[in-house]
Amino acid sequence: MSAVSLHGVDKRFGEVHALDGIELTVDSGEFVSLIGPSGCGKSTLLRVVADLEQPSAGTVAVGGKAPRQARLDQEYGIAFQQAGLLEWRTVTENVELPLHVHGMSKARRRARAAELLELVGLTEFAGSRPSELSGGMQQRVAIARALAPSPRLLLMDEPFGALDEMTRERMQAELLRIARETGAAVLFVTHSIPEAVVLSDRVVVMSPRPGRITDIVGGRRPGGGDPTDDPTDLAPDDIEDVRESGTFFAAITAVREALRKGHG
Amino acid sequence: MRSRTPLAAVAGFALLVALWELVKLLVPADGVSVGGTRVLPRTDDAAMPHVWTVLARLGDPEVAGAAAARPVGVAVASGALFTLGLALGGLVLGGLLGVVLALVMHRVGLVERAVLPYVVASQTVPLIAIAPLVAGWGGKIAIAGWAWQPWASVMVISSYLAFFPVAVGMLRGLTSPARADVELFRAMAAGWWTTLVRLRLPAAVPHLLPAVRLAAAAAVVGAIVAEISTGTTGGIGRLIISYAQSATGDPSRMYAAILGAAVLGLVAAAAVGALDVGLRRYRGSVR
Numbered sequence: 001m002s003a004v005s006l007h008g009v010d011k012r013f014g015e016v017h018a019l020d021g022i023e024l025t026v027d028s029g030e031f032v033s034l035i036g037p038s039g040c041g042k043s044t045l046l047r048v049v050a051d052l053e054q055p056s057a058g059t060v061a062v063g064g065k066a067p068r069q070a071r072l073d074q075e076y077g078i079a080f081q082q083a084g085l086l087e088w089r090t091v092t093e094n095v096e097l098p099l100h101v102h103g104m105s106k107a108r109r110r111a112r113a114a115e116l117l118e119l120v121g122l123t124e125f126a127g128s129r130p131s132e133l134s135g136g137m138q139q140r141v142a143i144a145r146a147l148a149p150s151p152r153l154l155l156m157d158e159p160f161g162a163l164d165e166m167t168r169e170r171m172q173a174e175l176l177r178i179a180r181e182t183g184a185a186v187l188f189v190t191h192s193i194p195e196a197v198v199l200s201d202r203v204v205v206m207s208p209r210p211g212r213i214t215d216i217v218g219g220r221r222p223g224g225g226d227p228t229d230d231p232t233d234l235a236p237d238d239i240e241d242v243r244e245s246g247t248f249f250a251a252i253t254a255v256r257e258a259l260r261k262g263h264g
Numbered sequence: 265m266r267s268r269t270p271l272a273a274v275a276g277f278a279l280l281v282a283l284w285e286l287v288k289l290l291v292p293a294d295g296v297s298v299g300g301t302r303v304l305p306r307t308d309d310a311a312m313p314h315v316w317t318v319l320a321r322l323g324d325p326e327v328a329g330a331a332a333a334r335p336v337g338v339a340v341a342s343g344a345l346f347t348l349g350l351a352l353g354g355l356v357l358g359g360l361l362g363v364v365l366a367l368v369m370h371r372v373g374l375v376e377r378a379v380l381p382y383v384v385a386s387q388t389v390p391l392i393a394i395a396p397l398v399a400g401w402g403g404k405i406a407i408a409g410w411a412w413q414p415w416a417s418v419m420v421i422s423s424y425l426a427f428f429p430v431a432v433g434m435l436r437g438l439t440s441p442a443r444a445d446v447e448l449f450r451a452m453a454a455g456w457w458t459t460l461v462r463l464r465l466p467a468a469v470p471h472l473l474p475a476v477r478l479a480a481a482a483a484v485v486g487a488i489v490a491e492i493s494t495g496t497t498g499g500i501g502r503l504i505i506s507y508a509q510s511a512t513g514d515p516s517r518m519y520a521a522i523l524g525a526a527v528l529g530l531v532a533a534a535a536v537g538a539l540d541v542g543l544r545r546y547r548g549s550v551r
Binding site: 050051052071072073074076078080082084086088097098100101102 | 442444445447448449450451452453454458462463466545546
């Protein structure tokens with residue numbers, strides 16, 4: 001069963017045609033990035049999947065369910081550009097939030113939060129306030145929070161957009177490792193071509209007015225990659241090799257050309 | 265930072281006393297007149313008694329010469345306590361009303377648009393005008409066999425002033441969470457109630473605390489004015505009036521009552537300070 005499937009999805013905000021005839025399927029465990037210039041509807045597309053916007057036309061399925069049902073069942077976790085941690089809660093309590101909202105007992109919440117903080121490497125900050133953490137650490141807490149209900153799908157809207165380049169690259173490696181360990185599919189919105197390429201199995205290139213998909217480019221293992229070689233089977237160290245590999249640059253070029261084509 | 269607040273209050277009081285005595289020392293007893301118009305007030309002992317005279321008056325009997333009479337200090341303290349009780353009652357009543365009103369206005373946008381202008385308008389009606397009305401209505405009702413008491417009118421009028429800042433501050437606080445935070449709760453499938461309890465109320469605290477502080481001051485003023493305009497006896501408001509009537513002969517007694525009213529305001533503010541401490545965890549949450 002696919003994690004996300006969209007057929008003929010249209011979205012209009014009055015006169016603005018935000019999404020036009022979107023066809024996209026994200027397989028379970030697959031990492032797919034949405035890239036394109038501002039106003040191409042990539043965030044809107046993510047929000048349609050998250051049931052934060054209703055499509056004007058077309059069908060959307062998230063884990064085989066209608067988006068609303070998927071949201072109510074916590075089929076997905078979500079993270080935005082701003083970590084959006086609640087200042088009056090400790091790091092642990094922030095991670096627990098989705099579980100708390102759904103009435104899980106305190107003992108089980110605590111255990112799950114400890115597990116997640118371990119996963120994102122913040123165990124020693126469990127009792128800290130969000131304001132005591134750096135931007136990258138806050139974003140890791142936000143990712144842990146998104147993962148708390150063990151979703152099969154992670155929706156991320158430019159989660160590393162506010163981070164400096166060094167932190168950003170480290171977070172990308174972290175995210176790949178986490179996605180592999182949890183087996184969750186990821187739908188990832190970004191502005192950055194290298195980020196999209198290094199993270200993704202597939203890069204979905206979009207163009208504005210109206211927002212549509214112009215191309216889908218292979219990510220880390222574009223084109224000639226060994227089909228038996230599972231692209232999600234990367235060790236965290238491998239990502240640094242990917243950044244310097246020829247296929248990486250080839251993929252970047254492919255995405256860049258697709259973006260230019262979409263504009264022209 | 266916090267611990268310096270009482271110190272600053274004491275310093276402020278000392279400064280005020282020093283200023284009072286300085287004016288008394290420097291300005292001639294007849295005041296200062298320019299071309300027949302007096303620009304600075306008289307400073308003789310009848311107009312501006314010494315601070316120590318006022319303080320000493322607290323220990324003297326209320327009516328000079330009468331042996332059985334209670335000291336002025338006791339009269340002022342019991343009057344202030346009576347009024348404090350009514351003001352705190354008014355604050356609680358008005359605070360609850362303000363919070364409920366803000367919640368309803370937040371929940372139903374139509375109510376906000378319909379009610380908010382009247383909430384604002386309510387504060388432009390002079391208190392003196394509504395006080396007799398409340399007292400008049402109150403006199404005609406009995407709730408479950410309990411006959412309306414004059415002090416209940418005072419409390420209601422006090423709450424009438426107190427609800428306003430709370431309603432406005434609370435409404436502002438409820439709408440303060442960022443859009444992304446609200447969407448996060450929606451994405452987590454949290455309902456209105458959960459979002460209220462886990463997000464909006466904690467986020468409202470930094471807006472609510474200064475509002476309650478304003479409301480406490482308003483409740484005290486409201487209680488004192490209401491006592492005077494409804495003729496309720498037993499409180500500091502009545503005491504100020506009755507002492508003021510004999511101020512020519514006994515000025516320090518009136519100032520003693522005014523001092524009592526000032527202390528009353530400080531105690532009410534301190535009560536809110538306790539709330540501040542209790543909600544410390546949520547205080548820094550404005551983003």
